[in-house]
Amino acid sequence: MTPAEPVDPPNPPLSRSARHRNQIIAMTGLVTVWVLLWGTLSWANVISGLVVAAILIAVFPLPPVTFAGRIHPLGMLRFWRRFLSDLVVASAQIAWLALRPRHVPRSAIIAVPLRVNTDLNLTLTAEALTLVPGSLILEADRTTGTLFVHVIGVNSRDEVEQFRRSVYDLEARIIEAVGSADELRRVRTAGYPNPLAHLEGEPT
Amino acid sequence: MTTVAVTVTVLLAVAGGLTLSRIIRGPSILDRAVATDVLLAIIVAAIATEAAYSRDATALPVLVVLAVLGFVGSVSIARFATRRKSE
Amino acid sequence: MTLDAVLDIVAAVCLISGALLSLAAGVALVRFPDLLTRMHAAAKPQVLGLLLVLVGCALRLRTGVDITTLVLVGIFQLATAPVAAHMIGRAGYPHEEIRTDLLLTDELAAHLDRLAGERDEVRA
Structure with missing residues (x-):
């Protein structure tokens, strides 16, 4: 892996063990949903859930998603706390924008x-x-890893740039929750990249 | 609890009416898809409120189905709308 | 005051604020100028409002089986609302009537122009 190079292939071919790991993660997720659906944690539910999950994975194979990192409990906690408070702020903001007259x-x-x-x-x-x-996410470009984001309620170019930095902060929080050591290092050293150097998009 | 249930019902009914007016006015099919999604969420909220008021969980599995249905609905409308554009 | 009464009051607060947020989403749907801004209304107040109503419902029902079902509904809602919004945004972006006069900057248009340019070069 080459750090600071944004165009490395997003989907390197998976090794056998990585594929195995993905399947186990998918199985766990599906069984959890199954057990939640039934509402009681019993052996019958877990075993029938395993059977259903195995059939599902065999019939509808999931696209390979590399989960290279590991889950950091503290980062996860921090992410969720911030995410929930953000959700409240976001709803209040939209409600205010909607109710504000003229x-x-x-x-x-x-x-x-x-x-x-x-x-x-x-x-x-x-x-x-x-x-x-x-x-609001509008479009995602997988080859360059670029997100195109619609931002509501901004009044000046400065606020737009400020917003761009807050997107990077969000990315950093996610990486601190589920990223690998390599990704963590990249996020911490890269700072805020200059998007115009990458895109050459003139403001319209 | 009855006062709460009545208040919530009135609020949700007004919200549903506003959403319905957006579905009727459009202007595009995507606007209608977005509004339908919101309307479905309002229906889910209404069913959940009913369950909370009467302490009766019979309707809860319906909520799971509705939650998934709204997603499938808007995604298929979005696909349909794009395909027609590219022709 | 008993625990039951307290839980009931918290549930009532959750239900009413959830309904208020749904109402805000409805108002936003009617008042916002174009598709993209309306999608904001469908994404945020709607999701939080529904989550609050589900919490209120769970606080009233208080049995394990029902709470797991409600948790599942909440997870589905959190996971699917952004995906649905993304799909609709993609379908709508260049075609539908978007109020470009209200946009401060549009870097996606520049990106799409460049992609189209590259395609033309390949063809030529």
Whole structure:
């Protein structure tokens, strides 16, 4: 892996053990949903869940998603706490914008090339972005790892740049929750990249 | 609890009416898809409120189905809308 | 005051604030100027409002089986709402009427232009 090089292939071919690991993660997830659906944790539920999950994975194989990192409990906790408070702030902001009389909110569409270009990070950041204040994911470019984000309620270019930095902060929180050591290092050393150098997009 | 249930019902009914007006006005099919998603969430909230009011969990499995249905609905509308555009 | 009464009051607060947020989502749907801003309304207040109603419901029902079902609904909602919004945004972005006069900057348009340019070069 080459750090600081944003265009390394996002999906390197998986080794046998990595594929095995992915299947185990998928199985665990499916069994958890199954048990939650039935509502009681019993052997019958777990075993029938395993059977259903095995059939599902055999019939509908999941696209390979590399989960290279490990789960950091502290980072996870920090991420969820911030995420929930962000969700409340976001809802209050939209409610205020909606109820404010005679005001048409202005918005912007910005490109944010992420520092860690893996499918997992791209997906998680995009999902979380939609639920935090002001942002909505419009398009994701997998080859360059760039997210295109619609931002509501911004009034100046400065606020747009400020917002771009908050997207990077969100990415850093996600990497601190589920990233590998290599990804963590990249996020910590890269700082805030300059997006215009990468995209050459003139403001319209 | 009855006061709460009545308040919630009125609030949700107004919200549903507003959402319905967006579904009728459009203008595009995607606007309608977004509004339908919200309407479905309001219905889920109404069913959950009913369950909370009467302390009766019979309707809860319906909520799971509705939650998934809303997602499948908007994704298929989105796909359909893109395909028609590219022709 | 008994624990039951306290739980009931918390549940009532959750239910009412959830319904208020749903109402805010409805108002936003009607008042916002274009598709993309309306999607914000569908994504945030709607999800939080529904989660609050589910919490209120769980606090009233208080049995394990029901709570797991409600948790599942909440997880589905959290996981699927952004994906649905993303799909609709992708389908709508360049085609639908988006109020470009309200946009401060549009870096996606620049990106799409560049992609189209690259495609033309390959073809030529």
